[in-house]
Amino acid sequence: MLKHDVVVIGGGLAGASAALEARARGADVAIVTKLHPARSHSVAAMGGINAALEEGDSWEGHAFDTVKGSDYLADQDATEIVCKLAKETVLRLDHWGTPFSRNEAGKMANRPFGGMGMPRAYFAGDRTGLALMQTSLEQLFKEKATVYEEYMAVDLIVHQNTFHGVVALNVRTGEIVEVAAKAGVVCTGPAGRTYSNTTNALTCTGDGLAMVYRAGGALKDMEFVQFHPTTLHGPNVLITEAARGDGGILLNAKGERFMTKYAPKLLDLAPRDITSRAIQTEVNEGRGHPGGYVDLDLTMMGEARIRERLPEVWEFAEKFAGVNPAKQPIPIEPGQHYIMGGIATDSQGATTIQGLWAAGECACVSVHGANRLGGNALLECLVYGKITGANAGEYAKKQPGASGTTGAGQLAEKKIDRLLKTAGGENAELLKREMGTAMTAGVGVFRDEAGMMAALTAVREIKKRYRNVSVGDSGKQFNYALMEALEVENLIDLAETIASAALLRQESRGAHSRIDHPKRDDAAWLKHSIAHRRGDEIQITYEPVRITMFEPKERTY
Amino acid sequence: MSKVKIFRFDPAKDKKPHLQVWDQEVPKGKTVLDILQDIHYFRDPTLAYRRSCNSAICGSCGMRINGQARLACNTQASAMVTEFGELRIEPLGNLKPIKDLVVDMGPFWKSITDVRPFLQHQGKAPAGIYPVTKAQMDFTKIARDCIFCGSCLSDCTSREANPDYLGPAALAKAFKFAGDVRDDATKSRLAMYSQPNGIWDCDTCLYCNEVCPMGVKPMDAILHMREMAIEEGLVHTQGARHALAFYDTVMKGGKVNEAFTAVNSLGRKMVNGNVARIFMMGGLTGKRPTVFKHKLTGMAEVRKLRRLVEEEQKVKVHG
Numbered sequence: 001m002l003k004h005d006v007v008v009i010g011g012g013l014a015g016a017s018a019a020l021e022a023r024a025r026g027a028d029v030a031i032v033t034k035l036h037p038a039r040s041h042s043v044a045a046m047g048g049i050n051a052a053l054e055e056g057d058s059w060e061g062h063a064f065d066t067v068k069g070s071d072y073l074a075d076q077d078a079t080e081i082v083c084k085l086a087k088e089t090v091l092r093l094d095h096w097g098t099p100f101s102r103n104e105a106g107k108m109a110n111r112p113f114g115g116m117g118m119p120r121a122y123f124a125g126d127r128t129g130l131a132l133m134q135t136s137l138e139q140l141f142k143e144k145a146t147v148y149e150e151y152m153a154v155d156l157i158v159h160q161n162t163f164h165g166v167v168a169l170n171v172r173t174g175e176i177v178e179v180a181a182k183a184g185v186v187c188t189g190p191a192g193r194t195y196s197n198t199t200n201a202l203t204c205t206g207d208g209l210a211m212v213y214r215a216g217g218a219l220k221d222m223e224f225v226q227f228h229p230t231t232l233h234g235p236n237v238l239i240t241e242a243a244r245g246d247g248g249i250l251l252n253a254k255g256e257r258f259m260t261k262y263a264p265k266l267l268d269l270a271p272r273d274i275t276s277r278a279i280q281t282e283v284n285e286g287r288g289h290p291g292g293y294v295d296l297d298l299t300m301m302g303e304a305r306i307r308e309r310l311p312e313v314w315e316f317a318e319k320f321a322g323v324n325p326a327k328q329p330i331p332i333e334p335g336q337h338y339i340m341g342g343i344a345t346d347s348q349g350a351t352t353i354q355g356l357w358a359a360g361e362c363a364c365v366s367v368h369g370a371n372r373l374g375g376n377a378l379l380e381c382l383v384y385g386k387i388t389g390a391n392a393g394e395y396a397k398k399q400p401g402a403s404g405t406t407g408a409g410q411l412a413e414k415k416i417d418r419l420l421k422t423a424g425g426e427n428a429e430l431l432k433r434e435m436g437t438a439m440t441a442g443v444g445v446f447r448d449e450a451g452m453m454a455a456l457t458a459v460r461e462i463k464k465r466y467r468n469v470s471v472g473d474s475g476k477q478f479n480y481a482l483m484e485a486l487e488v489e490n491l492i493d494l495a496e497t498i499a500s501a502a503l504l505r506q507e508s509r510g511a512h513s514r515i516d517h518p519k520r521d522d523a524a525w526l527k528h529s530i531a532h533r534r535g536d537e538i539q540i541t542y543e544p545v546r547i548t549m550f551e552p553k554e555r556t557y
Numbered sequence: 558m559s560k561v562k563i564f565r566f567d568p569a570k571d572k573k574p575h576l577q578v579w580d581q582e583v584p585k586g587k588t589v590l591d592i593l594q595d596i597h598y599f600r601d602p603t604l605a606y607r608r609s610c611n612s613a614i615c616g617s618c619g620m621r622i623n624g625q626a627r628l629a630c631n632t633q634a635s636a637m638v639t640e641f642g643e644l645r646i647e648p649l650g651n652l653k654p655i656k657d658l659v660v661d662m663g664p665f666w667k668s669i670t671d672v673r674p675f676l677q678h679q680g681k682a683p684a685g686i687y688p689v690t691k692a693q694m695d696f697t698k699i700a701r702d703c704i705f706c707g708s709c710l711s712d713c714t715s716r717e718a719n720p721d722y723l724g725p726a727a728l729a730k731a732f733k734f735a736g737d738v739r740d741d742a743t744k745s746r747l748a749m750y751s752q753p754n755g756i757w758d759c760d761t762c763l764y765c766n767e768v769c770p771m772g773v774k775p776m777d778a779i780l781h782m783r784e785m786a787i788e789e790g791l792v793h794t795q796g797a798r799h800a801l802a803f804y805d806t807v808m809k810g811g812k813v814n815e816a817f818t819a820v821n822s823l824g825r826k827m828v829n830g831n832v833a834r835i836f837m838m839g840g841l842t843g844k845r846p847t848v849f850k851h852k853l854t855g856m857a858e859v860r861k862l863r864r865l866v867e868e869e870q871k872v873k874v875h876g
Contacts, residue, residue, distance in 0.1 A: 097676030481597070
């Protein structure tokens with residue numbers, strides 16, 4: 001058994017920040033990650049990180065745009081914290097050596113992003129996530145932080161709603177290991193693989209959310225799923241919003257700049273929910289290209305500027321779509337990109353389980369409400385990673401005695417043993433694909449009762465079939481088939497909560513857009529959904545939104 | 558159907574690795590990762606390989622594909638079959654395979670951490686951002702986009718010859734800081750990187766630049782650091798002396814004079830028996846270049862070029 005004061009699950013931007021801060025507070029910290037921190041999905045964030053650094057800008061302006069973007073579902077105390085700390089966060093990373101792009105005057109260069117009143121997205125080319133993750137990794141190296149890499153967290157150890165550690169599978173050896181800790185921070189990132197058309201990594205399987213859910217913790221606002229407007233048609237590789245921030249425009253098959261209809265003021269830089277719906281409407285009404293896509297035109301930027309500011313877009317267009325973006329438009333379609341929902345936390349990042357915090361995409365604080373604005377995710381990871389690391393570190397220091405567990409690893413061992421011994425059963429990958437297709441069709445950009453019900457029924461059927469899943473590899477070392485089976489179990493639980501919460505919410509707000517309930521309904525639905533597991537059932541209750549600064553208004557752009 | 562050959566090794570069962578041959582559909586549009594997934598999901602779940610983002614940014618799926626290190630997720634499989642007649646997938650080179658295509662990345666990360674890969678700033682950080690010009694920030698651009706996929710190390714000929722050589726990824730990382738005006742440890746870094754197994758051990762074969770899927774140019778970074786080391790007066794390492802000896806002999810006579818460069822590189826006392834023997838053997842086989850060379854015409858032009866280059870360098874480094 002391994003013992004630490006604090007265990008951080010996940011080694012991405014939030015996890016690294018949490019570990020560094022808990023360590024700075026004098027706690028003995030370990031990161032448990034199923035990858036290597038450098039492989040975390042934070043590296044895939046492209047366009048920027050928001051902060052009000054320019055003259056004439058203010059954290060209040062940033063907060064207002066974020067709250068309006070959230071369709072007023074954000075908890076405004078949390079949004080305030082993130083926006084107030086944005087400046088010092090960007091400075092901290094600059095001082096750690098992040099190569100933020102500079103302009104000719106030697107100041108940090110910025111670009112406009114969707115839904116923002118002024119340009120406040122700071123960047124390193126279009127590889128901002130990679131640059132920030134590298135810097136965070138460098139700090140982990142500097143501090144000689146303990147990292148259990150390629151250890152997949154399987155279950156949390158929770159007794160009487162108090163956190164005691166995590167059970168992990170050592171992927172390299174196949175051993176089940178208990179990591180005992182007085183405090184924990186869950187930073188396991190996205191759950192996009194619940195959908196078939198996602199920009200998320202193959203490993204973004206919501207492990208942290210599912211573990212908290214199984215352990216009796218609460219999930220919040222799971223119905224709010226962001227579809228990024230511009231993913232490559234087909235493989236759904238992300239084409240950053242920065243492409244439009246730097247001048248790119250959207251055109252339908254007739255060559256019309258259709259965003260003039262949907263967002264007359266912000267045009268192509270409308271928030272993501274609005275832009276995705278606009279594209280989907282164009283396609284649904286027959287103004288897309290055959291196969292269902294529209295064009296992202298960057299040709300006016302010219303080759304030199306695209307290569308300088310958007311090198312990754314250039315690579316992706318060339319390698320994955322065979323398109324020269326200086327000469328031809330890029331074929332794009334909306335794709336699942338982000339979950340606004342997640343592990344329910346208070347404005348300090350504390351979950352409903354004693355001694356356990358959550359930060360980053362897996363958490364729902366909620367900074368982003370019903371729709372996240374581009375450039376706010378990296379910021380949230382860094383801000384709340386640090387806050388939760390501080391809270392977990394201080395909490396652990398106050399707990400008497402050593403960390404200890406009570407053989408919870410045996411349960412995980414039994415589960416894994418059963419998976420390994422089932423022969424000739426269901427193929428986990430096929431179940432995942434069926435689930436993803438059902439979710440994309442029924443709980444996608446546009447939703448209605450019948451579609452969501454069909455998706456939920458399909459997911460529940462798949463959940464039953466999962467009980468007879470077989471792994472097909474009984475080996476110990478690097479048994480990826482086993483990992484994947486465990487991941488699919490997590491995904492199924494989450495798909496069920498997403499579809500259930502979506503079905504219940506009878507309004508349209510942010511990314512949750514219902515054809516059968518097209519209006520926002522503040523009187524009935526200005527509230528967060530909270531999902532708990534009760535036996536084999538989901539129980540959904542509601543909590544009020546914390547409104548401290550901005551009264552809800554109609555949202556137009 | 559195409560032939561797909563995959564390196565297999567299960568430490569629990571196999572004494573030696575082998576190539577397993579699959580007859581597999583390789584349709585246009587599928588990447589090498591797609592092909593591996595098709596086999597892993599539906600034909601042989603035991604096949605092991607690392608993968609994550611599927612967007613060429615996480616660096617998990619570096620492997621040798623038809624003899625060259627590439628990312629599986631952004632390499633078109635049918636293009637490989639068209640070019641080579643088959644798809645051959647092996648683990649990264651210069652690292653130990655643990656299971657199938659999974660290698661032990663430990664030595665890779667060891668090299669990275671060995672170069673002190675973090676900003677070292679003396680004194681207090683400024684109240685605002687560091688003042689850095691665009692040109693200064695862009696100086697390290699060639700080294701910054703590393704995704705730690707291991708492709709460069711896999712195909713590095715110097716690492717193959719010397720497993721202790723830090724290798725291209727680590728030295729690119731080193732340059733990220735040595736070339737950053739926010740870092741205050743430039744001289745001690747360059748001194749450290751000038752030690753044996755550092756910047757002077759690169760054979761400049763260029764493979765690292767060529768195989769990097771992110772456009773990082775480790776070899777250029779290494780050459781920059783050699784220049785910077787000499788500028789900093791770090792001229793007493795064997796590598797620096799060798800470079801300077803080349804430079805001197807060319808500037809004096811217009812040609813490389815191997816006899817003098819050997820003596821100047823190693824130092825008179827250090828010309829040991831081996832070097833002398835190689836030199837004598839060269840003489841006996843008639844392959845030794847002559848010690849005394851004819852003076853070349855046009856040396857004035859060469860020296861003028863040198864002056865111009867030096868002027869330009871000054872502007873670049875100090876401007």
